[in-house]
Amino acid sequence: MVLHEPAGQAGPEHAHPEWTIFLPLAGRIEWWTGRSPGGHAAGVIFPPQVSYRAGSTAGHIVVFIDPWYQSLGRGGGAAVSLDPRAAEHLRALWSAVDPADLDECGRETVSYLRQRSLLSPAVRVDPRVVAALRDLPAAECVTHVAADVGLSPSRLRALVHDLTGTSPARLRMWRRLRTAMIGLVDKPIALAASDAGFADQAHLTRTATRLIGQTPGDLARLLQAPRDRRHRDDVPATARVA
Numbered sequence: 001m002v003l004h005e006p007a008g009q010a011g012p013e014h015a016h017p018e019w020t021i022f023l024p025l026a027g028r029i030e031w032w033t034g035r036s037p038g039g040h041a042a043g044v045i046f047p048p049q050v051s052y053r054a055g056s057t058a059g060h061i062v063v064f065i066d067p068w069y070q071s072l073g074r075g076g077g078a079a080v081s082l083d084p085r086a087a088e089h090l091r092a093l094w095s096a097v098d099p100a101d102l103d104e105c106g107r108e109t110v111s112y113l114r115q116r117s118l119l120s121p122a123v124r125v126d127p128r129v130v131a132a133l134r135d136l137p138a139a140e141c142v143t144h145v146a147a148d149v150g151l152s153p154s155r156l157r158a159l160v161h162d163l164t165g166t167s168p169a170r171l172r173m174w175r176r177l178r179t180a181m182i183g184l185v186d187k188p189i190a191l192a193a194s195d196a197g198f199a200d201q202a203h204l205t206r207t208a209t210r211l212i213g214q215t216p217g218d219l220a221r222l223l224q225a226p227r228d229r230r231h232r233d234d235v236p237a238t239a240r241v242a
Contacts, residue, residue, distance in 0.1 A: 002094055003062040003222045010055030011213040017166045017174050018064040019072055020046045023091045026058035033079055043082030047075030049165040061094050067164045068130050070110040073123035074165040080118055129159045137175040137197060142168045177207050184220040
């Protein structure tokens with residue numbers, strides 16, 4: 001998933017189970033992680049579960065990648081600065097990506113960062129864990145998911161934590177949030193919340209603020225902006241003038 005965020009001050013500190021790449025449109029990104037002093041660079045990568053806040057003066061692209069994708073794993077738990085060359089390469093890749101090309105861009109991103117030694121080597125990912133994570137959003141409880149993939153609940157929890165640094169329950173909430181975010185592109189917030197498995201709009205709002213530092217309304221505007229730009233670009237100039 002990719003977001004295009006406008007210029008502004010850093011939002012509230014938050015942590016979630018994804019790898020997150022910040023790419024400023026110009027200048028540098030500035031960030032803070034917990035009690036550590038602030039950092040700034042041409043771009044930055046946060047591993048899963050690192051608590052941070054970040055912002056830029058020129059707007060930025062935010063890319064989210066699952067820790068089981070391309071065997072990324074949970075990383076070393078510290079922010080990774082990007083030099084200008086790496087940031088420019090990734091910014092060009094993600095600036096105008098079509099939704100149909102997200103997977104290919106993700107693979108190219110991981111491959112490039114590994115070639116530059118900016119990511120740790122691939123880890124072994126148990127296919128049973130990947131299957132369980134795929135089914136988590138719709139599951140009533142972790143016990144049922146564990147049984148479906150042939151693991152005990154305790155073993156599944158341990159394997160998921162080793163891979164992602166968090167629990168299946170938190171990942172289930174994150175996956176539901178991802179589903180709701182996709183729905184926000186063309187659905188009212190309440191309907192996107194219900195379709196993703198949230199109790200109500202307020203539940204979605206609390207979850208989005210805690211895990212991504214944005215309200216559903218903010219996310220809807222960020223997700224709709226690229227589609228609106230593509231639509232404007234597809235309209236003939238004479239129609240735009242009229």
